[in-house]
Structure formats: C-alpha cells, structure tokens
Amino acid sequence: MVDKALGGAGLRGQVAGQTALCTVGQTGSGLTYCGYDISELAEKAQFEEVSFLLSRGELPTASELAEYKAKLKSLRGLPDALKTVLENIPKDAHPMDVMRTGCSMLGNLEMELDFSQANDAIDRMVALFPSIICYWYRFTHDGVRIETQTDDDSVGAHFLNLLHDKAPSELFAQVMNVSLILYAEHEFNASTFTGRVCASTLSDIHSCVTGAIGTLRGPLHGGANEAAMDMIQNFTSAEHAEQEVMGMLERKDKIMGFGHAIYRESDPRNVIIKKFSEKLAAEVGDDVLYPVSVRCEEVMWREKKLFCNADFFHASAYHFMDIPTKLFTPIFVMSRVTGWTAHVKEQRANNRIIRPSADYTGPDARSYTPIESRG
Ligand SMILES: CC(C)(COP(=O)(O)OP(=O)(O)OC[C@H]1O[C@@H](n2cnc3c(N)ncnc32)[C@H](O)[C@@H]1OP(=O)(O)O)[C@@H](O)C(=O)NCCC(=O)NCCS
Structure with a gap:
C-alpha cells in the first residue's frame, strides 16, 4: 500500500542533520547566517563579507576583506578550454544548464585534489560564475567574446558590467549586493541537501555544486x-x-x-x-x-x-535592472554557491554517508519467469 502521507510529505519537519550555518523560521526576523540576522546583513554588509563569513566562519576584518576581494577580482578570467565549451553551448540552451556544464568543466580543469584546497576552489567559483554565464550569454546572443577580467569592486557590479557592457549605477549595484546576500544561504533546502548528500560520499566540491545547480533549476525551487x-x-x-x-x-x-x-x-x-x-x-x-x-x-x-x-x-x-528573465536563476547560483560550499565543508568535517531507507511498496517476493514463458 502506498502511504500518501509519507510519499507526499517531502521529509517536511524531519531533522536530517546539524548545521552551524543558518537558522530558518526560528530567531530574529526569521533567517540568520552564522548567528547574524538577514535584515542586518542586507542593510549593512557587502556580499563578499557574507561569502567570507560562510567559507571562513567569521566576518572579515577590513584588511581580510580587502585581501579577499582582491583575490576574487584576480580570479575572474576564464580558462580557454572553458571558453571553448561555453561557445559550443547553443543559444537556446537553458542558462541553468550552462551553469551546470560550466561548473562541471571547471572541475575538470581545476580539480580539487584534496579537501585542503576547498577554499581556493570555492573562491574561484564565487569569482568565476558571473563570468561563465555572461561569457556564454554575450557570445551566443550578441556575437561577442567578452573580456571577463574586470576591475569592478563587487561580484554584483561585475555581473551587471559583463551583461550590459557598462558599469552599473550605484542603485543597481546596491540591489545586486542585497540580492546576493538574500539568496546566499538557506539551511537544508533541496539544492543544499543535494550538495550535502554528494559531499557525504567524499566526492569533490565541483560535483557537489554541479548536483546542487541541477536541483536549483526546478520551478518549485530556484526557477x-x-x-x-x-x-x-x-x-x-x-x-x-x-x-x-x-x-x-x-x-x-x-x-x-x-x-x-x-x-x-x-x-x-x-x-x-x-x-x-x-x-x-x-x-x-x-x-x-x-x-x-x-x-x-x-x-x-x-x-x-x-x-x-x-x-x-x-x-x-x-x-x-534590465536583466533577461532567463538569467534570473543563474544569479541565484552565483549567490547560493557560497551556502552550498559552506555546507559541503561542514558535512566533510563531521561526515557519515547519508543513506536513508524507504518503506517498500512493491510486489511480494516472486520467482523469476524465464523470458520464453512470459505472456
Ligand atoms: C514552496 C512550495 C514548494 C512549498 O510547498 P509545500 O511545503 O508543499 O506547501 P504548503 O504545505 O505550505 O502548501 C499548503 C497548501 O497551499 C497550496 N499552495 C502552496 N503554495 C502555493 C502557491 N504558490 N500557489 C497556490 N497554492 C499554493 C498547496 O497546494 C497546498 O494546498 P493543498 O493543501 O490544497 O494541497 C510551494 O509553496 C510552491 O510550490 N510555491 C510556488 C513555487 C515557489 O515559489 N518556490 C520557491 C520557494 S522559495
């Protein structure tokens, strides 16, 4: 007998693990990252501070932030092999598929050889994801090969600059900053849980993020x-x-x-x-x-x-802000990669392979019928 309540419950309300990264629906305005309320972060912080907080566990000092932002800036250039892959993805492809393939290809080119390299791999993804989507979009839609190594101060401004070929207004850059903060982390949502399941097999970080992108793509989630x-x-x-x-x-x-x-x-x-x-x-x-x-x-x-x-x-x-609708969910990826990867590291730090069980609802045990005897 199929138990509809169980099948349709979507694991709602079940605790599936622990996290020190985020609370949803509990304290303050209802969402906190590492103890900081989302309303305060959105009002006062830069996305790069939030990204640092999630990957390093604490907000950066002024000099740490300057160093971190300089590092991100230096990592915006696309490898030639990745450009070639992006140029071969059709114009009418789904941009989330472009992100998924871009992330996967990056994993081939810059493999995370051991877990001590996680932060470098994360920084590279945070820096490169806007470049990936904009390079593909501008190549296939405008017929231009853009230079993705820009001097923009923030991830959000970098994205808008690549997309529109001009530096964004202060308000647009501010909205992108806030938007990236709002989307950065959200506990055990479907895509993050996908990333954690993948991490629990001790897989590499690009595989975890590639799986998470595929999960975010659906209209019930990021779409x-x-x-x-x-x-x-x-x-x-x-x-x-x-x-x-x-x-x-x-x-x-x-x-x-x-x-x-x-x-x-x-x-x-x-x-x-x-x-x-x-x-x-x-x-x-x-x-x-x-x-x-x-x-x-x-x-x-x-x-x-x-x-x-x-x-x-x-x-x-x-x-x-004149962003084409089909690029909305890739922006979510540019932000949520910070939350996903923080969860990957958290999973790795106290890991046991995630392997739940299912109630069986199929036929009773029966013996194999030789093919010539089947109706
Ligand atoms: C987010 C979402 C998947 C949560 O699903 P859920 O946990 O199953 O939702 P709930 O249990 O609160 O649903 C309660 C009822 O409200 C209905 N409902 C929930 N969201 C609805 C929506 N956006 N439009 C119309 N009805 C909705 C459900 O169908 C359900 O009705 P039922 O009891 O007659 O079956 C669901 O609200 C949804 O599909 N929203 C639209 C997609 C979306 O915006 N996703 C982004 C999430 S951040």
Missing part, C-alpha cells in the same frame, strides 16, 4: 523567480492582475513566488527585496509591474493566506 516574471508580465494593470490571479486560484494553479516549505506567515527576505523593487520602479519610471506585483501579493494573502517568498519581488527588481 520560481523566472516563473513569477513570466506571469506578472502578462498583467496590464493591478485590476487585470487581480482578475487573473483569482482565476488561477479557482483553477487551483500554483502561483510561483508564493508560499514556502518552512515559513508560515512571511518570508523575511521579501520585505527587503520588495523595498528595492519599489525603489527601482521609481528610478525606471514603472507604473505597471510594481503595482501589479503588489496587487498579486494582496490577493494571495486575502484569498489564501499565502505570502510572497524571496522570489516574487526579485522578478520585478531584476526586470527593472
């Missing part, structure tokens, strides 16, 4: 911001949005960018990115997408008590 964008851009006004959302609810459609497996009343990241979406709307003169998004939020709460997760207002925020 939700793209799906949210696809939805809101069809709405021409707040009234139209309300009408359509009501129809979707009636048809029991899933509305992307709403709900969460752990949070019950709100996602602490939403209030932060929503504020920046509003700021960007004013900056670019939008009077449709932001009011549409706000109306969706109101209707979903009024009708279903469902709230925006981190992805919903990220959709409009990224759109206002």
Whole structure:
C-alpha cells in the first residue's frame, strides 16, 4: 500500500542533520547566517563579507576583506578550454544548464585534489560564475567574446558590467549586493541537501555544486523567480492582475513566488527585496509591474493566506535592472554557491554517508519467469 502521507510529505519537519550555518523560521526576523540576522546583513554588509563569513566562519576584518576581494577580482578570467565549451553551448540552451556544464568543466580543469584546497576552489567559483554565464550569454546572443577580467569592486557590479557592457549605477549595484546576500544561504533546502548528500560520499566540491545547480533549476525551487516574471508580465494593470490571479486560484494553479516549505506567515527576505523593487520602479519610471506585483501579493494573502517568498519581488527588481528573465536563476547560483560550499565543508568535517531507507511498496517476493514463458 502506498502511504500518501509519507510519499507526499517531502521529509517536511524531519531533522536530517546539524548545521552551524543558518537558522530558518526560528530567531530574529526569521533567517540568520552564522548567528547574524538577514535584515542586518542586507542593510549593512557587502556580499563578499557574507561569502567570507560562510567559507571562513567569521566576518572579515577590513584588511581580510580587502585581501579577499582582491583575490576574487584576480580570479575572474576564464580558462580557454572553458571558453571553448561555453561557445559550443547553443543559444537556446537553458542558462541553468550552462551553469551546470560550466561548473562541471571547471572541475575538470581545476580539480580539487584534496579537501585542503576547498577554499581556493570555492573562491574561484564565487569569482568565476558571473563570468561563465555572461561569457556564454554575450557570445551566443550578441556575437561577442567578452573580456571577463574586470576591475569592478563587487561580484554584483561585475555581473551587471559583463551583461550590459557598462558599469552599473550605484542603485543597481546596491540591489545586486542585497540580492546576493538574500539568496546566499538557506539551511537544508533541496539544492543544499543535494550538495550535502554528494559531499557525504567524499566526492569533490565541483560535483557537489554541479548536483546542487541541477536541483536549483526546478520551478518549485530556484526557477520560481523566472516563473513569477513570466506571469506578472502578462498583467496590464493591478485590476487585470487581480482578475487573473483569482482565476488561477479557482483553477487551483500554483502561483510561483508564493508560499514556502518552512515559513508560515512571511518570508523575511521579501520585505527587503520588495523595498528595492519599489525603489527601482521609481528610478525606471514603472507604473505597471510594481503595482501589479503588489496587487498579486494582496490577493494571495486575502484569498489564501499565502505570502510572497524571496522570489516574487526579485522578478520585478531584476526586470527593472534590465536583466533577461532567463538569467534570473543563474544569479541565484552565483549567490547560493557560497551556502552550498559552506555546507559541503561542514558535512566533510563531521561526515557519515547519508543513506536513508524507504518503506517498500512493491510486489511480494516472486520467482523469476524465464523470458520464453512470459505472456
Ligand atoms: C514552496 C512550495 C514548494 C512549498 O510547498 P509545500 O511545503 O508543499 O506547501 P504548503 O504545505 O505550505 O502548501 C499548503 C497548501 O497551499 C497550496 N499552495 C502552496 N503554495 C502555493 C502557491 N504558490 N500557489 C497556490 N497554492 C499554493 C498547496 O497546494 C497546498 O494546498 P493543498 O493543501 O490544497 O494541497 C510551494 O509553496 C510552491 O510550490 N510555491 C510556488 C513555487 C515557489 O515559489 N518556490 C520557491 C520557494 S522559495
């Protein structure tokens, strides 16, 4: 007998291990990294400080941060063999597949030979992921081979510069910084858990991240911001949005960018990115997408008590910064690689192979039927 409750429970509420990296839905605003509240990090920190915190366990001093940022800057150049691979991926490929292949190829070229090299491998991925996606995107969409070794101060500004071929405004760079902080870490979510399962076999760090990217790709996880964008851009006004959302609810459609497996009343990241979406709307003169998004939020709460997760207002925020929708989830990768790899190191530090069991629901034991006797 298939136990629907068990099969459909998705391991919800079960503790599957320990972590010192993150709390979700427990203290402060509801999300902390190594004890620091997300609202404080988003307001005061640079993404590179958060990245350092996750890989080294403590916030950097001023000189450590300067050294770390200089190191990241020096690691933005793509190896020729990786450029060749990226140039051979078709224009209509899914950008998350580009990230997955890019990460995997990097693992072939710069293998993590032993675990003592983990931080160097992590720094390289943090520095190189924006280069990977932008090199492919600009080559296949604009027909240019871009130079990825830039002098931009931050990972977020570097990404926008490569994408748009010009240094971003202060506000755009700030929004990217905040966005990368918000997405950096989130406890035992599906992609992180994938990375930890892979790490528990004592595999290499590029394999762990490649698997995590594949898991993040799905619309129930990282792909939700793209799906949210696809939805809101069809709405021409707040009234139209309300009408359509009501129809979707009636048809029991899933509305992307709403709900969460752990949070019950709100996602602490939403209030932060929503504020920046509003700021960007004013900056670019939008009077449709932001009011549409706000109306969706109101209707979903009024009708279903469902709230925006981190992805919903990220959709409009990224759109206002002229980022193509299909690059939304790769930005998530550029950020979450810091959380994934911190979990890989944590798993390695106190490891036992992750190997749960399943309740068997198949046929009773039976004997093998020779092929000539099968109907
Ligand atoms: C995130 C998500 C996968 C969590 O799934 P979950 O833990 O199974 O969700 P819940 O247990 O809270 O769901 C409770 C009910 O609300 C419904 N629901 C949850 N999210 C919904 C959404 N976005 N739109 C419509 N209905 C939703 C569920 O279908 C369920 O209804 P049911 O009891 O009639 O089956 C789910 O909310 C979802 O699919 N959201 C859209 C995708 C998304 O934004 N993902 C990014 C997550 S950060």
